[in-house]
Amino acid sequence: MKTSDDEEQLLHRGGRPTLADLIDTLEFSPSKGAIELHGARMVLSRATFGADLQDELVRRFGEHEAKVLMMRLGYRNGREDAEFIRQGWPNLDIGDAFTAGTRLHMVTGTVRVETLHNDFDFKTDRFSGDFLWHQSVEAVEYQRRHGRALAPVCWAQTGYAAGYASVFFRKLVLYKEVSCAAMGDKSCRVVGKTVDGWGKDDPFVRMFLDEVLVNRAEMPSRLRKAAGKSAPMEGAGLEDRVVAPVRHTLEKIAHAGLNALITGPEGAGCRIAADWLHVARFGHGKTHRCHATSPQLPALLDSLRQTISAPGVRGQTLIIEGIDALADDLQVALIDMIKTDGIPPENLLVIGLSHLPLQLLRRDTALRSELMYALSVLPAAMPPLSARPDDLADLAECYLAQMRPKPGLEAPSLTEEAKAFIRTAAWPGNLPELRATLMRAALCAAAPPVIDRNDLDSARLDPRPSAPSLSQGEDDFVELWDQLVPLFEAGIGVDALVSRIEQRAVAEADGNVSAAARLLGLSRPKLDYRLKNPV
Template identity: 30%
Template sequence: MPNQAIAERFNLRSRLRFNIDTGQIWLDESRMLLLHAKAFGAMRKEMIDTLGQQRAKGLLFRMGFAAGQQDAELARKLIGEGDNFDVFQVGPELHAFEGLVRSVMREAQIDWEEGTFFGEVECHNSWEAESHRQHFGISEEPVCWALTGYASGYTTGFFKRLIIFRESQCACQGDGHCHLVGKTAEAWGDDAHLEYLPPQDDTPLKALREELQQLRGSQPLRPTGRLIGCSPAFLRTFDLLSRAAGSTITVLLQGETGVGKEAFAQWLHENSDRADKPFIAVNCAAIPNDLIESELFGVQKGAFTGAAQSRPGRFERADGGTLFLDELGELSPSAQVKLLRVLQTGEIERLGDDHTRKVNVRLVAATNVNLQQAIADGAFRADLYYRLATYPVQIPPLRERRPDIPVLVDALLAKYAPVYQKSLPGLSERAQQALQDYHWPGNVRELENIIERAVLLAESGAPIGVEHLFHGEPPVAPGAPVKPDGRVGNLGDARHEQLCENLLGEGFDLQAHEHRLLELAVRRAQGNLTHAARLLGITRRQLAYRLKQYAESPCADSV
């Protein structure tokens, strides 16, 4: 099947999108770059001059290998839409689509079940051969290293088996075209160029990396467990939190729903001198108002009907440790009074009891309610607020800490992939960009739910795509302008678009243009209205009606 037919068969052009407003080009799930070949060639020359030809060759081969694997992911999505060999040929078409080379498969011996492969590819207009010849002249050996890397990576990604291509002829050597031969690594034996696949060891860089890790290790406190982040907004909050870890000061965590207030409270407890004591979390909004006091402060036997035995409340259970009160703004007025007394005296009184009990509890409170507004509305006690707000910590929403999203995603994938027995390489580039563009009203909790769902839907061994994260296209942030999709259609679409653009100039007259179009169709159909209507995509009756209208129009003669 010719390359053009392959492109039309699998509608490859529709998968390429330009978005000038955001400065992005997408080929399906992968972000692309449109670069000057001359500039890229200059960088290739500098690599050879700086690193030497062998190391540059290995680096360019690996770069091409990675690009080939990316395109193989797109091709594998098309399996089932046509013959396997036609789907495999999408790779050469994509390579041409990206402006790198025109490749034609001249021989292919493929056993799809066994995974064996032997292939020969004829390559024309290799940008790499052209660039090398411009900078270094005729070469004594093949120079299309990124090209052979791409072919190797694409075929390896498609067959899920290591297949290596070598260049047997090269235009830079004076040959008429480049020629590649590919077969499995075992078939090549010791001559498979496997030394180009592992990254080269860079001892100075490795030493610097180890030194940096040692310096980081000397820091007294670092985010651990579910507390993950590296953004400036997160680090500012973490620094404030870590300063309170070694004290008994009451901490008030504030932030939107889903920002992870309990995770911050848990970290505070685990990094205090109370870490070996209980950490008790209470969601005040989840407990009915008539039960909140008994849950917090306990119940004495006989205090009310049904109180058949005495039981301690959350304060007593947290004695010596930390009590985390989430959704504090939902506390009833009577519970607020008792909580204030506990903070003042360090004593609690069970419901129905006549004596107090001493407790040693570090209190961490959290709310997504504006407590100062609640005070103004009479819904929260001012004296309790000032007791709780000794050390307020504002946790930023996820949309203000976007650099943390990839780190959080990695942690969530590590958490959920084993649960669903999946092996996942991560997210596609477009999926990563979609997460960065999303406005996250549900914050970290929403991210966790989305990633768990994506892990469940994704195919093991394949990257997570946008379709696994969201239902259809990712939601647009509130207030964000809706942009055209930038899809690259076929040449006919482009011509139609240009024609419409040319028509919509000054003095455009829709009626006049429609009349001319109707008359042209009738002339081309030699007066046969049925054929003319078919040309216009309307019925014969509609055409006759419109022609009659123009004939009766007083302006008809001027058209």
């Protein structure tokens, strides 16, 4: 790569990686037709490509929407480059990693950055910066094509700067272009501050938060809201429909920055609700999922404790399944991590999942009350499908929409009789059972792609009679009650009766506690605890 002698000194200026360091990692492989920068695939393209994209977006969607889209693409690109620097040079001083964004901008030929002011402290999330952008490719190309602009046009670069800087802080960092070469200024000038520094009522901040970071047309649909009420369910995806019963609660949890406890029977969608909450809270970030009894959990807690203490780490979500079985020493570690008696870390969300209802978690498990109360400020209880008959047909159609039909065939669809069957049938296996039955029916349908009632009936494995409702089973309950009354009158209490039932279930299952728990509708940890601690 050729560089004039009078510019050679610029290659070695600034922190690591310098421009020279970056250029040294640039490789071109003719055999692969690939250019790589420190192992990352790059593309050398004409500067007019970005200008063409901007012009086409303006022509098709209007200037405002084009600006939002270009900023969003720049923001994503900036975050990716920040992670590229952190991973490619893992031992790099965080200050050098932060300022490396300006050098990446230069090495890609986007702009030459001159720093006027750059004040930051990662521990306190303090940041303010003032920069000049010389030879900005967006400004130069705009002026060459359209003449003098009436407003700043470096949309993608502004988004890039925000995305790159925000990775290193626990607060969003935004940049405003206060002057632009396309407007006739000598160079572009950008000022950066945290969201708090600009103020959340600032119009640019509101636009960035409401439009650049949140795209109503694509992801995350789970974050859509209508003014003053939930978004309408029409056109909603599977995740939105699954979490509909607890959506208000999850939104409040995300907004308040709380940890969470999500309960519900197996297959009711607790995992989906946890993932939904992660996106609602952080948008970006990483999820860590582990069962409470997993031998990997202690190491995961240690690793996560170090991760969240590092400057600039974005949201981390820890999902603990079967939290009712969490060992006491791990409960203590978790209590310490989420700081139940102080200010919890902003970049950590802990979600506990359990098949036990909240009352039994508090009464019949060894969970510490300090942890229970910290997770259950706003508990979310996912109902079984038997309590959601009006949602079943819509959930079924969402599952079918996800199926990939064979080439030349239409996507599978349900007849009205099939929808009625789904609404009235019992689904003790909840969502997994519904999904498997639909897939089986679609593959074996008599007249594909249409699925009728008979197809569904035939597709059910080990069909069980519908669970009687209170009205349907009243006679059966009265008969059962008549048989139980003499036992109660003889002094056998409910606890003793339940204990006998549990022991009988284990005997029927040949000692298999898991099978006995399924028969009784309990989780294995719950039944195991009750067997070891009889009333």
